[in-house]
Amino acid sequence: MRxxxxxxxxxxxxxxxEDGVVKLIDQRRLPSEFEIFExxxxxxxxxxxxxxxxxxxxxxxxxxxxxxxxxxxxxxxxDEAFEILRNTRPTAHDLFYALEKMKMAIKNGEDAVKIAxxxxxxxxxxxxxxxxxxxxxxxxxxxxxxxxxxxxxxxxDWGTATAPIRKAHRKGxxxxxxxxxxxxxxxxxxxxxxxxxxxxxxxxxIADNAAGFFMQRGEVDMxxxxxxxxxxxxxxxxxxxxxxxxxxxxxNDIPFYVAAPISTFDFSLKSGDEIPIEERRExxxxxxxxxxxxxxxxxxxxxxxxxTPAGYIKGIITEMGVYKPTEIGKLKRxxxx
Amino acid sequence: MRxxxxxxxxxxxxxxxEDGVVKLIDQRRLPSEFEIFExxxxxxxxxxxxxxxxxxxxxxxxxxxxxxxxxxxxxxxxDEAFEILRNTRPTAHDLFYALEKMKMAIKNGEDAVKIAxxxxxxxxxxxxxxxxxxxxxxxxxxxxxxxxxxxxxxxxDWGTATAPIRKAHRKGxxxxxxxxxxxxxxxxxxxxxxxxxxxxxxxxxIADNAAGFFMQRGEVDMxxxxxxxxxxxxxxxxxxxxxxxxxxxxxNDIPFYVAAPISTFDFSLKSGDEIPIEERRExxxxxxxxxxxxxxxxxxxxxxxxxTPAGYIKGIITEMGVYKPTEIGKLKRxxxx
Numbered sequence: 162m163r164x165x166x167x168x169x170x171x172x173x174x175x176x177x178x179e180d181g182v183v184k185l186i187d188q189r190r191l192p193s194e195f196e197i198f199e200x201x202x203x204x205x206x207x208x209x210x211x212x213x214x215x216x217x218x219x220x221x222x223x224x225x226x227x228x229x230x231x232x233x234x235x236x237x238x239x240d241e242a243f244e245i246l247r248n249t250r251p252t253a254h255d256l257f258y259a260l261e262k263m264k265m266a267i268k269n270g271e272d273a274v275k276i277a278x279x280x281x282x283x284x285x286x287x288x289x290x291x292x293x294x295x296x297x298x299x300x301x302x303x304x305x306x307x308x309x310x311x312x313x314x315x316x317x318d319w320g321t322a323t324a325p326i327r328k329a330h331r332k333g334x335x336x337x338x339x340x341x342x343x344x345x346x347x348x349x350x351x352x353x354x355x356x357x358x359x360x361x362x363x364x365x366x367i368a369d370n371a372a373g374f375f376m377q378r379g380e381v382d383m384x385x386x387x388x389x390x391x392x393x394x395x396x397x398x399x400x401x402x403x404x405x406x407x408x409x410x411x412x413n414d415i416p417f418y419v420a421a422p423i424s425t426f427d428f429s430l431k432s433g434d435e436i437p438i439e440e441r442r443e444x445x446x447x448x449x450x451x452x453x454x455x456x457x458x459x460x461x462x463x464x465x466x467x468x469t470p471a472g473y474i475k476g477i478i479t480e481m482g483v484y485k486p487t488e489i490g491k492l493k494r495x496x497x498x
Numbered sequence: 499m500r501x502x503x504x505x506x507x508x509x510x511x512x513x514x515x516e517d518g519v520v521k522l523i524d525q526r527r528l529p530s531e532f533e534i535f536e537x538x539x540x541x542x543x544x545x546x547x548x549x550x551x552x553x554x555x556x557x558x559x560x561x562x563x564x565x566x567x568x569x570x571x572x573x574x575x576x577d578e579a580f581e582i583l584r585n586t587r588p589t590a591h592d593l594f595y596a597l598e599k600m601k602m603a604i605k606n607g608e609d610a611v612k613i614a615x616x617x618x619x620x621x622x623x624x625x626x627x628x629x630x631x632x633x634x635x636x637x638x639x640x641x642x643x644x645x646x647x648x649x650x651x652x653x654x655d656w657g658t659a660t661a662p663i664r665k666a667h668r669k670g671x672x673x674x675x676x677x678x679x680x681x682x683x684x685x686x687x688x689x690x691x692x693x694x695x696x697x698x699x700x701x702x703x704i705a706d707n708a709a710g711f712f713m714q715r716g717e718v719d720m721x722x723x724x725x726x727x728x729x730x731x732x733x734x735x736x737x738x739x740x741x742x743x744x745x746x747x748x749x750n751d752i753p754f755y756v757a758a759p760i761s762t763f764d765f766s767l768k769s770g771d772e773i774p775i776e777e778r779r780e781x782x783x784x785x786x787x788x789x790x791x792x793x794x795x796x797x798x799x800x801x802x803x804x805x806t807p808a809g810y811i812k813g814i815i816t817e818m819g820v821y822k823p824t825e826i827g828k829l830k831r832x833x834x835x
Contacts, residue, residue: 192793342783342791344681344705350783350792358795366798368681368783369706370739374775374804377741402707404714408749409742438711446679446687446705449786454679455687456529458695461703467711 162313163359166195174285175220175314178227178277181234185215185224188314188348192355203232203242210249210256216348217315218389218425219284222255226277229263233273239264251437252398252466254390254427255284281317287422287480288319295325295385295420295478299334303382306339306372306410309400310352311387311420321387321420323356325478330362338364339381341372343400345445345463369402376413384410385478388421393493395471395486396433397421401464407473419469420478428493433468441465499650499657500696503532511622512557512651515564515614518571522552522561525651525685529692540569540579547586547593550683554652555726555762556621559592563614566600570610576601588774589735589803591727591764592621618654624759624817625656632662632722632757632815636671640719643676643709643747646737647689648724648757658724658757660693662815667699675701676718678709680737682782682800706739710746721747722815725758730830732808732823733770734758738801744810756806757815765830770805778802 164173164186176185183200189212190196198214200206206228209215215224225246232242243264250256259280266276299305311322319327329336338357343349350366357364367375375381384406390398397403397419410417430436446461447453455461471486484492501510501523513522520537526549527533535551537543543565546552552561562583569579580601587593596617603613636642648659656664666673675694680686687703694701704712712718721743727735734740734756747754767773783798784790792798808823821829 193790340796342681344679344707347786347791350796354796355793358793364796366783366792366796368738368800370681370737370742371799371801371804373742373745374738374801375799377804400707401705401711405707405710405742405746408710409745412745412749446703449684450789450791452787452789453530454684454787455703456692456695459677459687459691459701459703462708462712463705464708464711467708467714 162318162356165359174317176215176224176227176317178230178274181231183224183227183231185209186314187214188216188352189214192351203228203237203245206231207245207249210246213346217310217387218253218255219288219316219321219422220314221250221253222259222424223281223284223317225256226259226263226280229260229267230273230277233267239267251439252389255424258424284422284424285316285318288316288321288324290480291321291420291422291478292319292324292328294482295418296328296332298383298418298483299325299329299336301334304337304339304380306341306381306384306406307353308341308349308386308403308406309343310348312353312356314352314356315387321422322385323353324420325385326362327360330360336362338362339372339375340364340366341369341402342366343402344369348400372406373409376409376415381415384415384417385420388419388425389466390436391421391426391477392430392433392436393428393489394432395474395477395489397469397474398433398436398438398466399469401467404467404469407469411473416475417473418476418478419474422480423496433470436468438467439465499655499693502696511654513552513561513564513654515567515611518568520561520564520568522546523651524551525553525689526551529688540565540574540582543568544582544586547583553685554647554724555590555592556625556653556658556759557651558587558590559596559761560618560621560654562593563596563600563617566597566604567610567614570604576604588776589726592761595761621759621761622653622655625653625658625661627817628658628757628759628815629656629661629665631819632755633665633669635720635755635820636662636666636673638671641674641676641717643678643718643721643743644690645678645686645723645740645743646680647685649690649693651689651693652724658759659722660690661757662722663699664697667697673699675699676709676712677701677703678706678739679703680739681706685737709743713746713750713752718752721752721754722757725756725762726803727773728758728763728814729767729770729773730765730826731769732811732814732826734806734811735770735773735775735803736806738804741804741806744806748810753812754810755813755815756811759817760833770807773805775804776802
């Protein structure tokens with residue numbers, strides 16, 4: 162992804178592995194500060210995942226893979242590293258997928274650094290393919306709504322939901338992006354908007370409450386969101402609020418797409434009911450960045466994800482093409498033969 | 499409404515008229531500071547409305563009525579005062595309703611202070627009746643979702659959406675309130691939660707994005723919101739986000755009620771399409787209180803209200819009883835004979 166640092170434009174990734182250190186763009190500080198977080202131990206990698214220095218299912222997966230490679234370099238027991246990295250966040254499927262893959266490779270005596278790098282390249286390559294498939298759905302002049310940040314920061318590069326947007330923009334299509342601010346952590350206003358600025362894509366940030374208003378007025382042509390986990394029946398866990406957007410889009414006949422690599426599918430789950438939903442600290446709601454917005458004496462509830470039933474989803478954009486939720490059985494057979 | 503000031507509990511209103519001064523609880527500063535704003539001229543009253551020292555359709559109406567009474571005391575031309583107060587906010591019907599009523603009274607040589615006080619008493623009395631009618635809809639154990647602040651602060655006392663909640667609580671029913679934080683101005687997290695704390699009503703603040711999650715899980719038994727303007731066909735303009743909540747409630751078979759006094763009905767409008775929607779400054783979205791949350795180079799769109807089509811509304815709770823949106827013709831005949 163392009164990052165403007167002063168006058169310079171740099172090609173960067175959200176997370177990379179350098180001299181045994183897992184390096185990450187610190188997503189907690191964007192957009193006001195641009196800083197690199199350096200994780201030198203398994204515990205620091207776990208901290209980065211848990212405290213959301215890095216977030217987004219595929220980027221979490223890559224970070225976990227690098228974390229396992231680092232543990233391997235440091236001759237740390239892979240089962241122990243696995244457990245530390247596993248107990249960070251519960252919803253994103255990529256985390257467990259990457260950890261299992263790395264543990265297996267280490268047990269098989271493979272070079273864990275090479276495997277982790279291959280894992281990262283593979284995911285990013287898959288996301289670029291998501292962009293190529295998804296771009297075909299975007300017509301010239303389209304106004305696309307997205308929720309949260311399923312961008313390059315969430316993946317490493319390209320993004321999932323933003324991959325089709327980047328590809329359409331780079332192909333010269335005139336597009337406009339509605340960026341849901343995405344309370345409580347404001348990944349839309351902070352991160353997706355930041356990516357749009359870096360990339361020069363026309364956009365406007367809106368309060369999450371306003372998405373329906375623009376849909377009702379006919380000012381949204383399609384919705385593309387990412388996913389944290391997809392069940393076999395096509396139910397999708399994604400950032401809290403996705404479920405509402407999907408219903409309102411459905412009610413207004415606006416196509417609602419989910420973009421995700423195969424690593425986000427959890428074929429072991431029959432439906433979204435089985436996806437564990439993380440509930441985070443109430444302070445994320447009671448405070449907006451550093452300011453307390455709620456009265457003393459008030460408490461909050463803070464689920465981080467919700468589950469959108471397959472029926473509201475027009476298609477899932479993967480690296481293998483666009484599938485209807487009802488075609489996931491077919492997709493599974495294509496993968497597993 | 500009850501307000502705890504230090505150890506003392508005081509009965510207060512959101513706006514009152516004292517020695518020729520319009521006094522208002524400064525709602526921009528709640529919940530972190532409790533301050534009284536004093537408006538001594540028509541321009542200062544207009545400022546209080548425009549800058550949201552006071553907000554909420556009925557409270558805006560009362561403030562405007564006091565503003566006209568003040569202008570009358572100061573021997574200011576009533577047409578000029580009318581114009582200054584009129585050009586503050588475009589959506590709330592009560593503003594125009596109150597101003598017309600006051601101008602007429604002044605032209606008829608009546609005592610404008612008495613008329614304004616009567617107007618305030620009348621509105622607040624009507625809201626108490628809304629509470630009595632609405633309370634019957636609330637069963638013991640109900641978990642009620644509300645959006646924005648249609649509370650005592652928005653009315654003067656009792657509230658519209660919160661009137662049934664207050665009545666149910668004071669009757670000893672065990673209730674729980676889900677408070678949507680209501681970005682961008684956070685009237686839920688700041689004001690409704692503050693009222694709940696003052697009144698001792700159990701509640702939790704949630705990000706606007708999370709309402710659907712709790713509805714889907716069966717943890718919301720009903721929704722009650724206020725209204726800024728209601729058209730003849732039952733379409734309701736209310737705080738941005740109301741439309742989304744109504745759709746998601748409908749999809750989950752959760753009854754969705756609007757609470758408003760008759761002064762909020764605009765029988766001159768056939769449908770919600772005719773209601774003008776205020777778009778406010780983009781800074782309200784780009785900043786969360788004092789902190790900028792968006793990158794430099796990003797812009798925002800900021801509609802303050804949306805229109806919920808009548809079809810999603812189970813009933814409108816008024817001082818005259820609960821009406822289905824399809825019964826508004828009947829309601830109009832009952833009022834106008």
